[in-house]
Amino acid sequence: MALPGFHGPARNLASHFFDAMLSLPLNLAPGSDLRLSIEQLAAEQQISGFVLGVVGNLSQASFQCPGQAEPRVLKGDLEVITLNGNFSPKGVHLHLSLSDGACQVWGGHLEPGTLVQKGVDLLLGITDQSESQPPKAPDAMTNPRLEIAVLPGCPWCARALRLLRTLDLPHQVDTVNGDADFKRWQSRSGMSTFPQVFVDGQLIGGYDDLTTLHASGELEALR
Structure with a gap:
């Protein structure tokens, strides 16, 4: 690969980087x-x-x-x-x-x-990437066991997402957009607060319930 602007060792390093990148x-x-x-x-x-x-x-x-x-x-x-x-x-x-x-x-x-x-x-x-297989497009992924519904700008939602990312737990994120979405999630969970966390399709609660699962070690078992 020709890389204008790169010379000598820098050119070789840049060429190796771009050749290795997927x-x-x-x-x-x-x-x-x-x-x-x-x-x-x-x-x-x-x-x-x-x-x-x-x-x-x-x-x-x-x-x-x-x-x-x-x-x-x-x-x-x-x-x-x-x-x-x-x-x-x-x-x-x-x-x-x-x-x-x-x-x-x-x-x-x-x-x-x-x-x-x-x-x-x-x-x-x-x-x-941690696996030897090439990354797959999202439609080829398996559905994660954890699902979380969040409101934009909600600090408790941000904390819940940060916890899941820190633990490297696969999870599906659903963003609540507008009144229709809000009513749909309220009907599903019976809750009017967010985040709403589900495991295998079953409601476990909100942020406090998520941290309780984490404290007991049950959250990590959902990998």
Whole structure:
């Protein structure tokens, strides 16, 4: 591979890096949470890497601006311009830039609650994976035993997700978007608070119940 701008040992090292790297396309359907989808993929397949490219649009964007206490949330017809950063089974560090309907550009740290409008196509560069098998697209994954429903901007939901990522537990994340979703989850669980955690389709409760399972050692048994 010809690599303009690289010379000598640096050229050889860069060539080896790109030859060894795997690429994985990721197509996100309407309503998918951009950040949580990448986090879930990295955790379930135990892969690390970075975003090579992205095209698509969003119905809602949540991002953290420098020096601000809370994420900024934009809604409307939003076009993704760039998504840069890295991911691993332990989490992600991603920067998003986007344009609104007035062609004003926004950007910051990507947060949960960034929702796909019509579709988002990503190309991920995989630099490390724990298995010898190539990474698989999400539709080829087996369903994890843990399922968690979260509200965008909910601090207890963020803590629950952080716990699951720290333990490297495979889990399916469902983001509650709007009143219809809220009522659907309320009907399923009988709860009006979030997160809502399910194991093998059965409700176990919220964040406190999740930490109780962790303290007893039962949570780790769900690998």
